[in-house]
Amino acid sequence: GRPVQCGAHRGQPRVLEMSSTVPKSSNIFWHDCPVGKTDRQNLLKQKGCVVWITGLSGSGKSTLACTLGRELHTRGKLAYVLDGDNLRHGLNKDLGFAAEDRAENIRRVGEVAKLFADAGLVCIASFISPYRRDRESCRALLSDGSFIEVFLNMSLELCEARDPKGLYKLARAGKIKGFTGIDDPYEAPLNCEIEIKEVDGVCPSPSDMAAQVITYLEDKGFLHE
Numbered sequence: 001g002r003p004v005q006c007g008a009h010r011g012q013p014r015v016l017e018m019s020s021t022v023p024k025s026s027n028i029f030w031h032d033c034p035v036g037k038t039d040r041q042n043l044l045k046q047k048g049c050v051v052w053i054t055g056l057s058g059s060g061k062s063t064l065a066c067t068l069g070r071e072l073h074t075r076g077k078l079a080y081v082l083d084g085d086n087l088r089h090g091l092n093k094d095l096g097f098a099a100e101d102r103a104e105n106i107r108r109v110g111e112v113a114k115l116f117a118d119a120g121l122v123c124i125a126s127f128i129s130p131y132r133r134d135r136e137s138c139r140a141l142l143s144d145g146s147f148i149e150v151f152l153n154m155s156l157e158l159c160e161a162r163d164p165k166g167l168y169k170l171a172r173a174g175k176i177k178g179f180t181g182i183d184d185p186y187e188a189p190l191n192c193e194i195e196i197k198e199v200d201g202v203c204p205s206p207s208d209m210a211a212q213v214i215t216y217l218e219d220k221g222f223l224h225e
């Protein structure tokens with residue numbers, strides 16, 4: 001990959017290796033192991049998949065991810081939550097919020113989520129993931145039907161009124177630049193598997209949101225061998 005200059009990160013310009021699509025090495029070989037995905041799924045009595053939660057900051061992604069994770073755990077199903085804020089403390093701590101950084105963030109998460117699904121888990125990914133193209137690239141990594149896009153379709157007004165971290169306030173005051181929904185775009189899904197939205201201006205409860213996803217997973221057979 002060629003080094004390209006990316007957007008400023010905490011005020012510091014920096015260089016990011018764009019390794020996104022072009023492999024750097026040619027002398028590499030795929031190695032298959034004797035225990036495969038089907039064996040792991042049989043052991044766990046479930047099917048690996050990715051539940052990809054997308055929506056504005058404050059729309060309830062982390063809340064849904066955790067409620068769903070707990071509900072699956074209670075049912076004896078193995079799930080793992082990948083959350084934007086959390087991964088930005090480790091794997092993605094070199095990334096900011098410029099468009100190319102968000103794209104690289106989502107690309108890495110898509111690859112990690114694919115590994116978790118291959119391990120046989122219900123991988124719950126909770127990221128703003130504002131760009132349709134980046135979400136579609138993650139979908140393309142998974143086998144048909146096992147990428148389940150959940151759109152938390154909450155109005156900007158609701159998210160901004162919640163503002164649990166005070167970030168909308170800072171963005172409105174111009175103290176955060178490029179904040180999703182304020183001065184950076186959010187591209188709503190066109191063909192998501194599940195849409196959760198307000199009814200008469202009221203958001204469903206966290207357990208109702210999780211129940212909607214569980215029903216989908218049940219119906220599609222992900223919670224059985």
Ligand SMILES: Nc1ncnc2c1ncn2[C@@H]1O[C@H](COP(=O)(O)OS(=O)(=O)O)[C@@H](OP(=O)(O)O)[C@H]1O
Binds near residue numbers: 088097126130177179
């Ligand atoms: N400029 C800007 N825009 C949006 N969000 C911002 C920004 N700066 C910091 N934050 C905080 O980062 C959290 C989003 O991280 P993600 O990894 O999910 O973002 S992205 O998918 O790469 O767009 C997001 O968390 P959530 O509120 O849970 O969505 C914010 O707390």
Ligand SMILES: Nc1ncnc2c1ncn2[C@@H]1O[C@H](COP(=O)(O)OP(=O)(O)O)[C@@H](O)[C@H]1O
Binds near residue numbers: 060061205
């Ligand atoms: N279904 C819901 N009903 C009421 N409040 C909610 C619901 N989901 C989330 N919240 C609240 O909204 C705020 C933002 O939720 P959070 O899960 O942190 O959103 P995100 O991860 O998308 O930023 C939190 O204070 C949370 O308690």
